Amino acid sequence: MKRLLLPIVIALVLIVGGERLLDPGAPAPAPAPENASRAPDAIARAYRDRAHDVAVSGTGEVQAVLADDTRGSRHQRFILRLASGQTILIAHNIDIAPRLPRLATGEHVRFKGVYEFNDKGGVVHWTHHDPQARHEGGWLEYRGQRYE
Numbered sequence: 001m002k003r004l005l006l007p008i009v010i011a012l013v014l015i016v017g018g019e020r021l022l023d024p025g026a027p028a029p030a031p032a033p034e035n036a037s038r039a040p041d042a043i044a045r046a047y048r049d050r051a052h053d054v055a056v057s058g059t060g061e062v063q064a065v066l067a068d069d070t071r072g073s074r075h076q077r078f079i080l081r082l083a084s085g086q087t088i089l090i091a092h093n094i095d096i097a098p099r100l101p102r103l104a105t106g107e108h109v110r111f112k113g114v115y116e117f118n119d120k121g122g123v124v125h126w127t128h129h130d131p132q133a134r135h136e137g138g139w140l141e142y143r144g145q146r147y148e
Contacts, residue, residue, distance in 0.1 A: 043115060043122065044084055050117045055136070056124060057112040058082060062105050068094070075125075078103060080111070088115075089123040092140055092147070097128035100142045113138035 046054045060080025066089075069075040075091040076099050082088065090111060092100070100109070114126040129137035129148050139148035 041084075043082060043088065044086060046115045047086065047117060047122050052116050054115040055112075056115045057110070059108055059110045060088065062103060062107050062109060063087060064105060065103050076100060076103075078109075080109060087121045089118075089120070090127060090140070091123055091125045092127045093125070096131060097140075098147050100140060100147055103142065107142070110141035111138070 042054070043056050043058060045051075046056065060082045062078055063081045064079040066077040066079065069077055069091065073093050073095045076094050077092075078090050078100075079087050080090055090109070090113075103109075111124055111127055113124040116123050116125065126135060127138040127140050127147075137148055139146050141147070
């Protein structure tokens with residue numbers, strides 16, 4: 001199945017993108033507004049490129065609050081939906097930084113951390129300071145409070 005996926009994707013790209021190549025009079029895609037946030041673009045690009053260890057920041061709406069991951073370092077986990085529609089998992093280390101209290105769906109969270117690809121949209125971690133000061137710290141902002 002995986003062997004068929006790449007040729008199918010390439011064919012679709014050529015078919016859809018080829019229309020533009022064959023019709024030079026076709027309108028170019030509209031540029032993004034000057035005030036558009038580049039953060040979702042960076043995350044979308046990281047997802048598309050299956051990238052790892054990418055510094056990102058942005059804002060999203062809480063779609064789901066998940067159970068804490070208690071294997072190894074404890075992490076508060078929740079899913080954010082970005083303005084682009086993409087969803088990402090936030091894994092916030094609560095052994096290093098404070099937990100976001102009373103986190104609920106529909107609320108907004110700003111974040112800065114490190115993106116890691118997965119097939120569900122990606123995960124952002126390092127949303128806290130580095131106790132050994134070897135890594136640039138991240139943070140979460142929720143209800144006017146910064147958690148790092």
